[in-house]
Amino acid sequence: MVIAFYVLSFLAIFSAIMVVTSARPIVSGLYLLLCFVAVAGLYVTLSAPFVAAMQLIVYSGAIIVLILFVIMLLNQHTELDKKRSKWVTGLSTLAAIVIGWGVYFTFISSKIVMAHDKMSPIGGMKGNVEQLADVLFSRYFVPFEIISILLIAAMISAVFISKKRL
Amino acid sequence: MMAKLLTPEVFMIVKVVAVFIIVLTMVAIGTWVERRGAAFIQDRVGPNRVALFGKFRIMGLTQPVADGIKFFFKEDVIPDNVDRILFVIAPIIAFIPATMTFAAIPFGRPFDVNGVNYFLSILPPATNIGVLYILAIGSMGVYGIIIGSWASNNKWSILGGMRASAQVISYELAMTMAVVGVVLSTGSLQLDEVISAQTGLWNVVPQFLGALVFFVAMFAETNRLPFDLAEGESEIIGYHTEYGSMKFSMFALAEYANMITAAALFVTLYLGGWHFPWLDQWIWGSILAFLMKLIFILWIFVWVRWTLPRFRYDQLMRLGWKVMIPLSLVNMVVVAIFLAYRG
Structure with missing residues (x-):
């Protein structure tokens, strides 16, 4: 289970980074798919197969198909160079950091994490x-x-x- | 002697190997049945020449072996301007979910030996997501088509892939909502409970609408005629235009494996699974009953393919969104009302 966790989280983080960095939109979409599948795998290791199935059906099975459909419809093989002001880039980076920090802080102080040592990873749900x-x-x-x-x-x-x- | 060898571990290995071999054998025989069936329906002879060791012709049943050898030894052409990595992994991505989905299907009556319960499906029935497992893994199958079509760098392939993705999404909704009716009336997502709830009365009778929607959506999900716009076999302008040799074969194998799983799911959800009067008292009898129903549905696949013409694309979408989804909603609401008033 621990090995599965490390492999799946590595896959999820790696593919999440590749979504942002890869040059072609459709490859980004496919990495997003890989990320969602890895997250579904993480849910299975947390013995929440229902959530994993929902993740696969809703996100991987429907939303990514739609995203890829739109990308193929527009037929964009490479990303266009964007002219974006530094203001927008800076502001969005700041917003991302604030939101990420907020999510992290809420998660750390939530009851789930407080009680994590009382729960068993397998068969707890x-x-x-x-x-x-x-x-x-x-x-x-x-x-x-x-x-x-x-x-x-x-x-x-x-x-x-x-x-x-x- | 058999009873001593029978431990849960041995039984598991036997099951996995047997299911894999039987499903792939059925895939191979399915291609032969398809061609012979087509010939039978169109009043032709069909492939009947290939003989085992040059002697035993058995109605050309060894044709799939010849096809397989041909696919293996054909030159593996990768066109110049394709995305090489995606082009190579696309058939694999199509093939893996197709072989994974059958694992949740219970194909026979569970039995007890020495106080140990043996179930006849690869995944243990207690994993409590049964139907959802098949829907979830099954929904991954379309990526083989999408990736293959895009990696081919061919406009006809991309058109085929786009048709496939739109079609699969549209019909997946109707299919899932039809399944919700069964899940409601059973009160469980587990397929073994779905089957035992159908003792005496198969779901196809009380939930005829749902069964109809599921049946139609099944053809669309497996990209079979009358909905084979992804492949467009008669014109071959579908997603696998650029594919040849074993890669093409893997797409074909995935299609037939998906067909078998869809048929097995239909049998499980609506035709009582391994239930059959008298026959299901024995374990082998229950397996036989399941196989009989499965083969019957598979024959319907062939039958429909060579009887009906193809839908036009707008007709396909109209049927999906304006007929199938409302019908599945009606089925769901009727089942829910019935259950609420019966208590």
Whole structure:
């Protein structure tokens, strides 16, 4: 399990870096796919097969296919040189650092990490489909529904923007 | 004597080897059945010449062996302007998920020997994501097509790959929502529970709509006629235009392996898996029942391919989004209402 963890996290980080650095958009897309598959593998080692399957179905199976579809539709074999002001670059770097630090800090101070020595990595989440459903439809019911409405709104606006004449 | 040799480890190895060999053998025989079936439907003779050791003709059943030898010894051409790495790994990426998905299918009745429970599927049924495993790994299969088509650096290949990706995404939605109906009525994602819930009444009767949607989506997911726009066999302007020899063969093998897994999943979800009146009392009988159903569905694949013409691309999309997805939603809602009122 430890070896699997190191191999998978190496793959995930390596491919995440390659997404940013590789010159061709479609290769970036494929590295993103590799990254998602590696993350799904990490979920399996954490004995959360349901989350892993969802990761594969939603992200690897649908979203990356769409991204690659759009890249192939535009038929961009190489990335164009961008003229971007230093202001934007600096500002986005700063924003990325702040957001990353925020995520890291929230994660470190969360209850999950506090209790990590009490959990076993294997078999700690038996029947996590039921647990997930219980939590989703009782405690987090309202946020869950609001997210659904947000998604529908986003979908309708996407259709509205792409259709010039309705 | 057999009982002494039977330990869970030995049984596992036997299962893995047997399933791999049987699936790949079925793939090989499938190509032969396809060609002979096509000939039968179109009132021709088909490949019947190849004879084992030059003597035993057995209706040309050794044709796949000849094909395999030909594919192995053909010159492996890599065109000049392709992306070499992606061009080489694309067939492998197509092939691996195709051979992985069958692992979750229970193909026979589980049994107890000396207090140890033996299950007849490679993955243990208790992994509790059963159906999702197949859907998740199965959704990786399209990348072989996309990568292959893009790496070929050929506009016809890219067109084929784009059609494949749009088609697979559209029909995957309908297929998954049809499966949700089965998962709802079973109350579990595990395929062995799906099968045992179908004792007496196969899901195809109460969930006819879902079965219909799944059945149609199955053809689209495996890129078979009437939805073979990714391949376009009669014009060969599909994703594997630039491929030859064993690389082409791996795409073909992946297609047939996907077909077998899709058919097996249909049998498991809607046709009662290894259930069959009287026959499923014995272990071998249950395996036989499963194989019989599987072969019947595979024959339907061949039958449909040589009977129906191809859909036009806009018709395919309209069917997917405006007919199949609403039908699968109707199926899901009907099953949910039925379950809620029955308690």
